[in-house]
Amino acid sequence: CTDLDVQPRNDLTPDVFFSDDAAYERFLTRIYAGLAVTGQQGPAGNADIKSLDEGFSSYLRQYWQLQELPTDEAIIAWNDDGLPDLVTQGWSSTNQFVRAMYYRVFFQVSLANEFLRESTPEKLDARGVSKEVVDQMVTYRAEARFMRALSYWHGIDFFGDIPFYTEDQVIGSTAPTQFSRREVFNFIVNELNEIESDMLEAGTAPYGRADKGALWMLQAKLYLNGEVYTGGETYWNEAVEACNKIIESGAYTLMDEYHHNFLADNDRSTEIIWSVNFDGDATQTFGGTTYLVHAAIGGAMNAEDYGVNNGWGGLRTLPSLVDRFPDETGNIDERAIFFTEGQTKAVEAINEFTNGYTVPKYQNVTSEGVAGSDPTFADTDYPMFRFGEVHLTYAEAVLRGASNGDLGTAVAYINALRQRAYNNDAGNISEADLNLDFILDERSRELYWEGVRRTDLIRFGQFTENGVWAWKGNVQEGRTTSPHLNLYPIPAEELLANDNLEQNQGY
Amino acid sequence: QGTVQGQAIDENGEALIGATILLVGSSRGTATDFDGNYVLENVPAGEQQLRASYTGYGDLTKTITVRDGETVTLDFQLGEDAEVLEEVVVIGYGSVRKEDATGVVAKIDDKNFNRGAIVSPEQLLTGKVAGVQIAPGDGSPGGGSAIRIRGGTSINASNEPLFVIDGMPIDNEGFAGGRNPLNFLNPSDIESFTVLKDASATAIYGSRGANGVIIITTKKGQSGSRPRVNYDGYYTVNEIRGEPAMLDADNFRDVVTFFAPSRLNSLGGNNTNWFDEMLRQAQGQNHSLSVSGGGQDFGYRISAGYQQLEGIIRGSETERASFSLNYNHRFFDDKLKINTNLRGARTRDVFDPGIGAAWDFDPTQPVLDPDNEAFGGFFSYGNSLAPRNPVSAAEQRIDEGQSFRTIGNMEIEYSLGDLIDGLSVKTNLGFDVNQGDRNTFEPTTYTNTQVANFNGLVKIENYTRTNYLFDAYLNYDKSLNDRNNLKLTLGYSYQDFYEQYPLFEGQNLSTDQFGINGPAQAEDVFPANSVFENRLISFWGRAIYNFDERYVLTATLRRDGSTRFGPESRWGLFPSAAVAWRVLQEDWAGSLNNIFSDLKLRVSYGITGNQEIGDYRYLPQYAFSDQRARYQIGTDADGNPIFINTARPNAYDPGLQWEETASLNVGLEFGFANGRINGALEYYTQNTNQLLFEVNVPAGTNLSDRVLTNIGELQNQGVELTLNANLLKTSDMSWDLTGNIAYNRNEVLGLSNIAGDAGILRGGIAGGVGNNVQILRVGHAVDAFYVYEHILNDDGTPVSDEDDLMMYVDQNGDGQINELDRRIFQNPAPDILYGLTSNFQFKGFDLAMTIRGAVGNYVYNNNASNRGYYQRVQGVNIGNDQFFLNNVHESVLETQFVAPQYFSDYYVEDASFMRLDNVTLGYTLLPKRGISSLRFYVTGQNLLVFTKYSGLDPEVGVGGIDNAPFPRPMGFIFGASLGL
Incomplete structure (x- = not known):
């Protein structure tokens, strides 16, 4: 045998x-x-x-x-x-x-x-x-x-x-x-x-799958950085075209509450073009939003307030981000989501959790304050592409020289984000305020901790030879x-x- | 009826104690006493035959006439049996005279076994055979060991030898239900171990021979022997030797006061020694009973054993109840021989939670906190990052496993001598069934479940492992003429392994009241089942040719087919050849005979394989996600998410093949002084090619970053010396000394296309995820330590400074300290292993001891590196401004490290050692009527260790990283043996 x-x-x-x-x-x-x-x-x-x-x-x-x-x-x-x-x-x-x-x-x-x-x-x-x-x-x-x-x-x-x-x-x-x-x-x-x-039409794909909206967003991001990737060729018109397709599809609108894009029920967000999905019971991992929620909790924070059972005491932010906002409480610009109690703003020691404000931007509670399905693994989906970024991408591409858009629309798109953040028009800008430095800062205010910062800083030439912030270069x-x-x-x-x-x- | 009495003596007139005197034609017999005398009553009148037998001597049968009511005297003088003295050694699928052995075969029997409270059979062998390292995994009762014969030949496949019990190769993989798969075998049922080391000896096991083979022969019933009853029982008590070097509560407070005064309010007011809370004096007992005997044509042996042993960590325990049965029978004038073995055991292991947390836990905190009802009244931080209260883990958790294992085989040998002279056929049918479970229960009040918020856990793991064997072979053994003898063996073997592991896990219990029986109370359940099967089919042959007792030539060839490899590459060929030259048999050797009693030169070469990897690694397969790794795609009509169980194609290598180890061995066996001193010297080199290695493949060429494939080359080289000396032998006194020493060196010769100074990091440590302190690099030993060179102060202590450049040597001079400045520094494998056994006897007293040790084995002291720095007292924030502090290792008092220095060579320590493994003192009482022997003994185990290593124990397993293992106890055993 x-x-x-x-x-x-x-x-x-x-x-x-x-x-x-x-x-x-x-x-x-x-x-x-x-x-x-x-x-x-x-x-x-x-x-x-x-x-x-x-x-x-x-x-x-x-x-x-x-x-x-x-x-x-x-x-x-x-x-x-x-x-x-x-x-x-x-x-x-x-x-x-x-x-x-x-x-x-x-x-x-x-x-x-x-x-x-x-x-x-x-x-x-x-x-x-x-x-x-x-x-x-x-x-x-x-x-x-x-x-x-x-x-x-x-x-x-x-x-x-x-x-x-x-x-x-x-x-x-x-x-x-x-x-x-x-x-x-x-x-x-x-x-x-x-x-x-x-691809399926924008906004029609089953939740979690990519459709034309996601494809256009990827195009917009790719073209915006095309100069970096090709070593000189620019694609500003193509970037604007992609943004226009997303906007004109009508499939996405800004959420009234900025923060609702990052909570346990953000699957209901009308602003998220495409997400990476998590679930406390069905999709358990130590990466993704579970990491983003837990690692940002420590110090005097009460983990239960964020829908989880404990903090991992890891992630904080630097003064450079805090200082970009008009105030650190979020009372003026609601996008400033910082926890400051017991935390110093400055970071003297990298490994001391209480150095640097913490950022409970991602939370495992719903917009109604209900904790997620599991206290360890977050329900919160990760917004891979978000409509808010389309506004900023359009504005930047126009500012950098796209011929198929206009500054007036760009300012309007920026102001739409700022009105949501301020809950009034006090933060609105004019065409004169719109320059590349403003765009870079505004992108940070809108998109901080959303995984775009390094690419942005490189595009603006600020990641290495220029730009200084705490602990860059190990000092x-x-x-x-x-x-x-x-x-x-x-x-x-x-x-x-x-x-x-x-x-x-x-x- | 009459009585026969007399004495049995040897050639020198010395009394033979315990010789068997049998009345031929009956099952009646007796044994001689301490003076060699015997009395056999009620012998039927008439002419009777009595046979005297004694191990190592030839049987002697005498005839005497018995008259009713009279006593006659019949003395026996037995001669040493040349046949028996020419010891027979077991080799794969057969046995040979020791003189004819051409391979490196070491036999350790019952007389030389280690004594002590031994649960696992392999521990009987520790220190006894040159080049065999038996590294205990930890000190848990019955814990498994890592066994390396002549160093490891592999990196990713197993390095464990093949175990063969009475002709049945077994599967000794680790399993969930017990600590060590070999524990089913009661050590007192074992007659001998035979260790096959070189390829000439192991190539007959083909694709499983590369790491050596250990053949276990169990005790059998002897035909023609009167019934003998043996009982052995002991009581043992064990205790930790030394204590882990952590700060006590007072020192800890001082350190906190100095380094982190702001955390003083996080301290408790107690002085808790967590080790004292977790460790205990452990007790145990062992009982074995056997009955053996035989008639004219048959022999039998039945045994039963019971062992129960506590571990020194609170809650740990092992228990075994075993039985065995051997029956052998010869029919038709010995033409047909049947030998059957059946053994079974139930082992039960109670697992402890470990003492890792005792190393870390703040000594100022209490064990109990009666107000803390949520945690069952135990003190707990209630945070997943904080260490668990170790006492609560020991008290609240249930974690136990049990296994039932039955192994049986039947060997049938039939002589076809009528057909062709010297021809016989033999079959071996065997089975091995191992079934068991492991049950874990964590109540809702247990910290682990509380912090994970699943409120109670029940886990039931079952397993069934079966293994069926069918061997059939033809033997041809023929003296062609006076000078030429030929032995041929030709065989076929089929072995199938089937394993199944159903598992049930339930979380969120409605009540703790059902304990482990509460699955129905679990809100969330996670079932799983894994099934594996693999099969080996082999054809093999062996020829042993003896010319004039001067030259012996052995050649073997095995062809193996394994389901672990693809159709293209599943059949492999494993050849070997060896020659032995018995120098003293030469005509011209005359004068040498005055010096030597034995002189044999051997050379062998062969190729063996290693196939101990997982199943189906050659096949493309899709792995489905479980219920917790699903992914949401879309929503249903009610708006609820739809979760899909996804499928992932796995990485695979269709050309996967076994490893091949080519070994060369040159050996010299010698004996002096009429054989009172003998020994062997061996040199070997083993090259492993086609190393089974999980290696990074170019992105895009497979479906994962790493694939198990055949890549690389590894070499082991060494020298071994074994010496046995009978220093003293008089009628009252004897002293035997046995020693072995082995040198081995291993080197990675090739790794994929990784050359030069690159390598593969290995050796993950506790402290930071992904921190590795070992490397595989071409030209160096396997898993060499790869660390920074620490700059030392004038007093020899390591420099402590915030700036790495002040602490470490900047090897490449680039002005910064990074991984490029790490260098190879020593390795965990010992250069030299040695063992020394002494057996001394004076009248009724016997004194035996075993000393063994290693030289050049280095250990990375992870207990110190992970705990010896002051930052630990700054505490970890657990929210709401609360902190937990971790205890600090005493090494910090010398190093003054503030932050961890995981990669410092300060922690790579020389762990050379010499251990007094055991000392046994026994006294045997003079036999009385009906009692053939009665012996009392006391054994001390692990009494002394000489080492420079600063940790608890220099033997930390084969990996070389000391990471809070179960401390090895020292123990005393008080026992008695009785023979009837």
Whole structure:
């Protein structure tokens, strides 16, 4: 007897898996969930990424940390290897958080590619998939490509020149080659144009899935930073065009209450274009909003007030953000959400939680003050794209030279945000007030802790050689740093594994 | 009827004590007493045959005429049995004369076992065999050990040897229900261990042979032996030796006063020694009873055992009830031999919560806080970041497992000598069924559940592991002529392993009153089930050719098929060859015979494999998310979210294959002084290729960042020396000394395309997530420590300063201290392992001791690095302006570190040690009528350790990171053995 045909029982082989028509939705959903969960067991277990602690491997958590911790908006107390280096811009190619982000980006790309390989018309035909599913597949495939484009965008934003591969790269084949930032940028631009017509109409996608609204927003953000990514070419008109499509779709409106976009019932927000979804029972993770809510609680704060059972005593902000608001209480500009009791404004010690005001912007309570479904894992969804940002993007693109918009509209869009914040027109600005410095500050006031700050500072040339804030460059008073830090390094592990890659300059 | 009496003596006229005298043709017999005398009454009149037998001597049968009512005398003088003295050693699928062994085979039997309160069989062997490291995981009762034979040959696959019990390879993977899978075997049922070390010996086990093989032979009934009853019982008491070096309450207050005066109001008013609260004097008992004997054609042995042992940590305990049965029978003039074994055990383990929290907990806080009803009257911070009150964990939690394991096999051997002279066929049918559960209950008042807000937890884990074996082989054993002897073996083996792990977890209990039986009271339930199966099919053959007793040649070949690998690569071939040269048998050796009693040179080479990885790693598979990792897509008609159970394609390597270890061994066996001194010297080198290694792959080439694949190369090289000396042997006194010493060095020769100074960080420590202090780097030992070089003050203490540049050597001179300034500094594997056993006997007294040790094993003292800095007393804010403070390790008084210095080489300590493992003093009473032996003994276990290591115990397992393990106790055992 030489029978060695033993089949797995816990997981499914592709033959078995794809014999069920529901497979395609499960698979596509996993690509979306890739931004939220860290593995197939909640809150941790059966991890996606293995070269670091699973709790640290969350896409959104690292995306947020890499975008916020090295900036003038956030600081964190913990001593985990490499975390203080994010705050002080002292990272190297062995930084585990940089590594986590890198592998998360390409995990998403690989998932999307695998989906595209497994959902070709030929394969569907061979498997005898129902017509209903076949019809859906056009949209599904477009969404998978959208998700791939999103991660490629993150990839070039963080790492510059990156390995590039599509569904033509089969599992186990040779290592991909490195494409320039500009080449990948062009790929994303083309992809988004190609799939646009296959995406669902703006505002019509089932909650959590991306539609044309999300696609346009990605285009707007991509074009706004196109000059950085291509090394000189500008795309201001394209940015305005994308913003106009979103606005003209009529699918989104600003919420009356700014803060309601960040609470446990923000799935009802009319302002959120596309979100990464969490749920205290069904989507448990130590990343995402669970991290954002818990890590910002400590000191004299009462965790229950924020819908959770305890604080992790990590995240605070720097005086630079506080000083951007007319006052720190939020009485004038309601977007100033700070907890100051027992906290000093200045940050003398990075690891002392009571240094620096805390920011309970994300909370696990609903707009009606009801705690979320679980006191550890937040229900709060993460607003990946928010309509408020469209207003700011339009204004900036116009200010920078778009010919298909006008300053008057730009000012009106800015004032719409400021009227909401002030609850009156006291904060309104005039055309004369609208300049790039104002835009950068206003973006911070509107979008702080929403994972856009690093990209903004780089676009405005303020991230490294210019711009000084506390603990930048590892001194309390702050100092300027080397421009090579505008890109994160490719992880040492990856450089060893793939001979085709060259490290970013300066590392 | 009459009586026969007499004496049994050896060739020198010394009395043989306990020799068996059997009345042939009956099952009646007796044993000789201390003077070698025997009396056998009620012998039927007439001509009778009596047979005397004694281990190590040839049987002697004499005829005598018995008359009614008379007493006749019949003495026996037994000669040492050449056949028996030419010891037989077990090798895979058979046995050979020791002289014919061409591989490195070490046999340790009953006489040489470690004594003491031993739960786990492998501990009988500790320190006894050169190059075998048995590193206890911790000091928990019956805790598992890590076993390394000649160093580890792998990195990601298992490094544990294969265990074979009575011909049945078993699965000794760890499991939830107990501390150690080998605990089902009662040590007193074991007759011998045979350790196969080189490839010539292990290649017959093919893809499972790379880490060596340990064959366990259990005790059998002897045919022709009168019924013997043996009882052994002991009582043991154990205690911690030394105490963890944390500050006491007064010192702690002083430190807080000095460093964090603002936190003084967070201190309590008590003086609690959390270790005293958690540790205890532990007691235990053990009883074994066996009956063995046999008739003309059969032998039997039945045994039963009971053991119960407390751990020195409050609440921990292990218990075992076991039985075993052996029956062997020869039929048709010994043409057919059947040997059956059946053994079963129930083990029960009560798990403790560990004492990690006792290291951290503020010593000024009380154990109890009667007003704190929410936490069951225990003091608690009620915060998930704060340490748990360790006493409440021990008192409030229930965590116990039990397992039922049954192993049985039947060996049938039939001689086909009528057909072809020397031919026989043998089959071995076996099964191993292991079933059990582990149950955890945490009441609603327990801190853990309170802070996680799930208000009570019930968890029931079950498991079933079965393993079926079918072996069949042909043996051909034939002397072709006077000078040529050939032994051939040809076989087939089929073994299937099936495992199932259903699990149920319930949270949010409506009441605590049902305890572990409260699943129905749980509001939220999380069921799971995991099923695994793997199968091995093998064909193998072996030839042993003996020429003129001078040269012995052994060749083996095994072809293994394993379900762990894909169809393209699942069959592998494992060859080996060895030659032994018995120098003294040469004609010209004449004069050498005056010096040596034995001289044998051996050379062997072979290839073995390692397939101990998870199942189906070669297959593309989709993993589904559980209920807590779903994702919302859309809402239903009522506006409620729709959560999808997602599916993820897993990373895989379709070309996955086993590791291959190629080993070369050169050995010299020698004996002097008429064999009173003998030993062996071995040199070996083992190269592992196709290392099974989970390695970072280029982004885009697979579905995760790391994939288990075959990459890299590893080498172990070493020298071993074993010496046995019979220093003294008179009629009253004997003294045997056995020693072994082994040197081993391992080196990573290759890792994927990682060259030069790059490497892979390993060795996660407590203190900060992702902090690793070890590295795999080409050209260095596996898991070498990778740390900063600490600058020392004039008095030898490490510099403490806020500026890293003042503390650490800037190795690359770039003016900053970062990971580029870390360097390789020592490694956890010992350079030298040694063991020394002494057995001394004087009349009725016996004194045995075992000393063992290691040189050059380094340990990273994580207990000190994670706790030895002053920032710990600044406390952690838990909201509402409340703080909890952590206790500080005493090393801070020397280092004065304010912040943690996890990567300092100060914490990498030389943990070379010498341990007095056990000392046993026994006294055997002169046999009286009906009692053949009665012995009382007392044993001291783990009495002394000499080491420079500053932590509790220099042996911290094979990983080299000391992180609050269960302290190893010292103990005393008081016991008695009775033989009837």
